Amino acid sequence: DGGITQSPKYLFRKEGQNVTLSCEQNLNHDAMYWYRQDPGQGLRLIYYSQIVNDFQKGDIAEGYSVSREKKESFPLTVTSAQKNPTAFYLCASSKVAGDDEQFFGPGTRLTVL
């Protein structure tokens, strides 16, 4: 089955620790995205990548970092510089950047204690 996988589903970390969230897709999509979702708010774009070895900051990139070494993979690191990291993180992909339909993964809920 083609799709997007995110792992883990739930993640707990102590304050001050960096943590990396995994996102893998087997849809052969060029573009990948990371969003953050907080209760009662819409999705906010953290980073996006249009092609391998390229990525751009979204609206709320501070305290986050990404890499895109392979087409299939777009991991997100939440650093200790992120002031309020507890949230639901969603990874998405589309055939090309700016394409209409984005396919979303199941999400990772990060809780920082």
Add this chain to the structure above:
Amino acid sequence: EDQVTQSPEALRLQEGESSSLNCSYTVSGLRGLFWYRQDPGKGPEFLFTLYSAGEEKEKERLKATLTKKESFLHITAPKPEDSATYLCAVQAGGYSSASKIIFGSGTRLSIRP
């Protein structure tokens, strides 16, 4: 400022009771408007894309319409399995403007049997 507002925040209906969800937007250069369905603790699932005023799209009990200022998601004779949060998103600007995708905060729809 580009903005997307969804109303109501929450809607409770009886099974079979038709209604509409609203998505109003203020963006420069609308490129497309998207509707997604999101179940609790899961990633959004794509429903529709609308490109221009007057356009309509249907899928089972759902119909999405678009005007120059807003979009409606009409749900006809809903069933309990239609209960979910419905998200609206707008893409503004030119090609590859992934950073210009703006999500509304969603409408939580609950259908009672």
